[in-house]
Amino acid sequence: MVIGDFNNVLYSEENLGGLMVRNSDIKDFGDCVQELNLVEMAYSGNKFTWMSPSVRCKLDRVMINTAWLRGNFGAKTEFIAPESISDHSLGVVSFANTIVKQPKPFKFFNMWTLSDNFLEVVKKYWVFPGGGTKQFMLKEKLGRLKAPLKKLNNVEFGHISSRARIARDNLCAIQNHILNGGIMEDGYSNTRKKAEKLLEAESLFLAQKLRGDYIRQGDRCTKFFYDIIRRNQARNSITCIRNCDGVVVEDPNLIANVFVQHFSNLLEIPGHRMNNDMVALECGQKVAIDSHSDLVAPVTMEEVKEAFFDIDIEKAPGPDGFGSLFFKKCWD
Structure with missing residues (x-):
C-alpha cells in the first residue's frame, strides 16, 4: 500500500479551478501507476483532498497493488477535513477483519x-x-x-x-x-x-x-x-455506512439492513399533498359530458387490435383474426 501526497492529479476531472489540466501534466503519473499495477483503494469522505482560495485538487491517495487485492484485506479509507492542521485532507486508513465474500446473485450472461x-x-x-x-x-x-x-x-x-x-x-x-x-x-x-x-x-x-x-x-x-x-469489485463494495442515527455500521449483513430500513422509512412516510385547485381546473377546455361514458368504458380486445394494427378484425387472416393467440396471451 502506498499512501501520501502525490503532488499531482491522476485525471483531469480531479482538478477544480485554476489552470486547465493537460494530458502532458498527468501522463508520467499515469504511466507510473500503470507500470506498478497500482489502483486506488475504495474511499469515502471528501472528493478533493487539497484546497487553496481558488483551486481544489485530489492530490492525496491510498493506492494498492494486485497482491493486495488478492489478499482480500479488509481495509477502507476516509478523507476528512484537515481543520487547522494542514491544507491537505486527513487520509485515515482503517483495518478490519478479512472481507467475507457473500454469495453472488444470479446474473444472466x-x-x-x-x-x-x-x-x-x-x-x-x-x-x-x-x-x-x-x-x-x-x-x-x-x-x-x-x-x-x-x-x-x-x-x-x-x-x-x-x-x-x-x-x-x-x-x-x-x-x-x-x-x-x-x-x-x-x-x-x-x-x-x-x-x-x-x-x-x-x-x-x-x-x-x-x-x-x-x-x-x-x-x-x-x-x-x-x-x-478486481479493482472494480473492491471499489464497488460497501465496507461501512452511517445509519439514520449517525452510527457507523461495518457488518456486511447489517449494512444491507440499513439500506432496507432507509428506503422502508422513506416509502412509508406519507407525502404532503395539496388540495385540488378548483379555480385552475375550471380554466381551459373540458371534456364534454356525453364523452364521460367513453372515458370510463372497459377496453375490449377488439379495440386493442384495431388501435394497434388499424385493420378489420373480421377480414384479418387466421381462424379467428390476426394474431389471435398472441393477443390472447398479451390480454391475459
Whole structure:
C-alpha cells in the first residue's frame, strides 16, 4: 500500500479551478501507476483532498497493488477535513477483519443465447404448474430457470477464456497445416464454427463483465484486464455506512439492513399533498359530458387490435383474426 501526497492529479476531472489540466501534466503519473499495477483503494469522505482560495485538487491517495487485492484485506479509507492542521485532507486508513465474500446473485450472461440448447432449456422450465398473481408466477418461473442455466453455463461456457484460447490455437494449427500444402480434413468446418462460437461468447462475456469500458485498453484477457475486474469489485463494495442515527455500521449483513430500513422509512412516510385547485381546473377546455361514458368504458380486445394494427378484425387472416393467440396471451 502506498499512501501520501502525490503532488499531482491522476485525471483531469480531479482538478477544480485554476489552470486547465493537460494530458502532458498527468501522463508520467499515469504511466507510473500503470507500470506498478497500482489502483486506488475504495474511499469515502471528501472528493478533493487539497484546497487553496481558488483551486481544489485530489492530490492525496491510498493506492494498492494486485497482491493486495488478492489478499482480500479488509481495509477502507476516509478523507476528512484537515481543520487547522494542514491544507491537505486527513487520509485515515482503517483495518478490519478479512472481507467475507457473500454469495453472488444470479446474473444472466448474454453468451448463453449462443448455445443450441438455450431455447430448449428455457421452454422446458418456463412452464409453471401453480397459480397466483402474474408477479408471483414470473418470479417462480425465473427461479426455476436459475439452476438449469447455471448448469448450461458450466457445461458449455465454463472457463470461457481458456476454451476460446484452445479452440483458437487448434484452428490456427489446422489453417497453418492447410496453407503449407496439407490436406483439408472433413472436420475443418466444424472446428472453425466451434472456435468462432467460443470467441464470440468470450467477447460477449468480457463486454458484459466490464460493460465494454475497458475492452480496448485491457486487450481482452491480459493481466491488466483481470486487475481492472478486481479493482472494480473492491471499489464497488460497501465496507461501512452511517445509519439514520449517525452510527457507523461495518457488518456486511447489517449494512444491507440499513439500506432496507432507509428506503422502508422513506416509502412509508406519507407525502404532503395539496388540495385540488378548483379555480385552475375550471380554466381551459373540458371534456364534454356525453364523452364521460367513453372515458370510463372497459377496453375490449377488439379495440386493442384495431388501435394497434388499424385493420378489420373480421377480414384479418387466421381462424379467428390476426394474431389471435398472441393477443390472447398479451390480454391475459
